[in-house]
Amino acid sequence: MSRPDTLLIAVDGGGTGCRVAVGTAKDGVLAETRGGSANISTNFDDTVDNITKAVSQAIAAAGLSDADLGTSTAHLGLAGADLETIQQRAQQALPYGTCRVSGDRQTTVAGVLGDADGYVVALGTGTIIARQHGGKVRTVGGWGFQLSDQASGAWLGRSLLTRVLMVDDGIVPTSPLARTVSDSLGGLQGVFAFSNRAVPRDYAEFAPDVFKSGAQGDAIAQEILREGAAFIEKGLSALGFIPGDVLSLAGGVGPHFEPYLSAEFTQSLRAPRGNALQGAFTLARQLAAQG
Template sequence: MTTLSVPQTAPVLALDAGQTGIRAELRAGGAVVASQEFDGVLTDRPVIPQLARAAVEALSGVEPGDRPSVLAVGSSGLTDDMRAEELLQLTREAGIGHVRLAHDSITSYLGALGNVTGVVTAAGTGVVTLAVGTRDVARVDGWGHLLGDAGSGFWIGRAALDAVMRAHDGRGPQTALTPLALEEFPDLEAAYMVLQADEHKVSRIASWGRTVAELAKTDEVCREISARAGRELACSALAGLSRVGEDQRPDPALSTVGKVFSSPWIADAFREAVLARHSQARIVPAHGTALDGAALLPTVAPEDALATHIRTA
C-alpha cells in the first residue's frame, strides 16, 4: 500500500494509549474539537480491540457528518504482529477509512522534537526511548515492567515498595514511605499477594512514583530512588544516541516527556548524567505531547526516516 501524507489541518481522531490511561482528541483545522479519556491499555490482553473500543466510543457522540476519516494512534504494548488493518476493520463502521498506528515511542518523539534527529525519552507508567539519526532509527527499552522500563513510574513505584519491605525486614533504612504503605496495606506481609491478584497491578504500583516524588525533598530513600531513576533514563538516552550515530555530534538534541520528569530530582540526575558524556548536549523542552505526536502521524511523508515505523491501512 502506498503511504500518503495528510495535511496537518485535516480532521483526525488522535489516540495516545498508555497503561495508565487512553487520551483521545478529535482535531480539525489544527484545533482540538473534543477530548475524552478512557482506562489504560492492558498489555497482557489483545491491544488492538482495546484501541478500537476507545476510538469507537470517542466518536459515539459525534454526528456522522462531522466524524474524521483518519484515526491516528500511538500506543504502548504494540508487537510486530499487531496490524493497522485489524484496527481499521474494527472502526470502519464508526466512519474511519484510514489508520496510522505506531508505538508510543514514535508519537512521543514527534510530539517532543518533531521530524528531526535526536533522542526522546518518554517516561510515564512505562518508559521508552527513541533515537533518530539521518538514516537510522533505534528504540531503547520499553520492554515492559517484567523485563525493562528502567526509570519508569512502575520502576520507581516498585523500588518504593521494595524499600518499604526492606525496612520492614531490617534489610534497609527506615523510610517515610512505610506509614503510607501501611495505609494501603495494613498487613505488609500480605501486600505482595494483594498486588498479584490485582489486574491493575501495574498502574497501582506505578502510582507510588508520585509518592516518591513528593517525599524526595525530605526522605533520603526517595531521593536515592529518584537519582537512580534519572541515571537509568539517561543511560537509555545515551545508548540511543550511540546507536544512530548522533553521539558523534558535538551538540546532540535530547528531549524528555512524561510525568516522571516532573520530579526535579529525576530531571537533575538525568541532565547531570547526559552532560557528563556530552557537555554541549542540547536538552530541549518538548514542543508538545505524545497526543500531539499521534495527531502528526498522518503528516509523515514516505521518504521520512520514521515512515517505516508507522503502520498504515
C-alpha cells in the same frame, strides 16, 4: 491526495488512559477528549472499547458526525503495540477508513522533536528512550512492565513496594516514605494483597510520593530515583548520546528526573515541541496526504 475536510483521528494510548484529537487537514485539531486505559497488549477488548468511545465523544464535541468514520484517516500510538501482529489486529478491529496503529514511541518522538534531530526520554506509566537522526528513530528499553520500563511511573511504584517489603524483612533500613506507604496499605499483608491485584497504572500512582519524598531527603526514595536516573543515562549512552546533544524530557514523569541526571546529560535540555497526541495528529495528517 485526500480532501482537506477528511476527518483526521489521533490517539495517544497508555496504560493509565488515552487522549484523542479529531479535526481535519484544513482546520487542524477541532476537539480533544480523554478516555480509559489503552495498553493494547494487556487488555485488547477494553482498549478498543475505550478508544472508540473517546473518539465518538471527541467527534461530538467537534460538531462532526460518526457517519464520517468510514472515510476517516486515523493514526493511533498505543502502549503495547510494538509487534506487527497486534498492530494489524487493532487496525482490523477499529472502525476507521484508513487506520494505522503504531507503538507510542513513534507518536511520542514525532510530537516531542518534530522533524529535528535529538534525544527523548518520555516517562509516564511506561518508558520511552529514543534518538531521532535524519528522520530515523531508534529506541532502547520500554518493553513493557513485566520485563522493562525502568524509571517509569509504574517502575517507581513497584520499586517502592519492593523496598517496603525489604524493610519489613529487616534487609534495608526504613524511611518515612516506607512507613507511610506500609501503613496506608495495612502492613506486609496489605502490600502483598495489593501486588496480587495491581496493574501498571496502580503502581504508577505512587510515583508522585517518590519524587516528593526524594526532594525531602528520604533515603529510600532517593535510592530509587538514583537507580532510575542511572538507567536513563545508560539508555541514552547506548543510543550514542554525547555531551551537547539535544535532550527533551517528556511525559508526566520524565521532567521530574532532571535533578537526578548528570550535568553532561542536562546541559542541552530543550522543552518538548509538543506531545504524543500532537505527534499522532501530525502522522494522521501525513497518512491522509498519501492518498
